[in-house]
Amino acid sequence: xxxxxxxxxxxxxxxxxxxxxxxxxxxxxxxxxxxxxxxxxxxxxxxxxxxxxxxxxxxxxxxxxxxxxxxxxxxxxxxxxxxxxxxxxxxxxxxxxxxxxxxxxxxxxxxxxxxxxxxxxxxxxxxx
Numbered sequence: 619x620x621x622x623x624x625x626x627x628x629x630x631x632x633x634x635x636x637x638x639x640x641x642x643x644x645x646x647x648x649x650x651x652x653x654x655x656x657x658x659x660x661x662x663x664x665x666x667x668x669x670x671x672x673x674x675x676x677x678x679x680x681x682x683x684x685x686x687x688x689x690x691x692x693x694x695x696x697x698x699x700x701x702x703x704x705x706x707x708x709x710x711x712x713x714x715x716x717x718x719x720x721x722x723x724x725x726x727x728x729x730x731x732x733x734x735x736x737x738x739x740x741x742x743x744x745x746x
Contacts, residue, residue, distance in 0.1 A: 641701045645693040652698050654742070656705035657712035663728035664708065667735075671700035699742075706738035707731045 641652040679692040679699070686692055711730040714722045722730050739745075 641705070643694055643697040643701065645691045645697070648689070648691060648694055650690075650694045650698050652701040652705065654702040654705040654709075656708040657726075659708070659712050659724055659726055661708075661726055661728045661731065664704065664731065667707070667728065667731060668700055668704045671703055672696060675699040702742045703735065703738050704731075706742050707734040710734040710738055710741075 643650045643652060675696040676693070679686070679696040683692040686695060708726075708731055711722055711726050711734045714730065714734070
């Protein structure tokens with residue numbers, strides 16, 4: 619199922635955001651699908667991480683909008699980047715194996731995701 623929400627960006631333009639196996643991001647009539655794999659575990663506070671990531675990427679995308687393809691609103695780029703990094707951090711935290719070889723799995727909490735944000739960013743954007 620798809621849970622819909624609205625992300626209000628600093629530009630005053632709203633991006634519709636549908637959460638599911640494939641997240642759908644729509645701004646200005648252009649829809650982008652985020653097919654990055656997460657996990658089926660949603661933790662309390664995951665929306666807060668998404669909001670913070672969206673704020674960061676909205677700033678970066680707006681500052682870089684002149685170098686983006688003209689048909690992609692920077693709001694879509696920001697929402698996709700935030701979605702991809704948070705889903706990647708969720709996946710990594712869920713499947714993380716600690717020293718005693720036990721997966722975090724269903725016992726995962728928000729702080730487990732936070733520990734994986736740096737690697738999730740690097741894995742998503744291919745940088746260090």
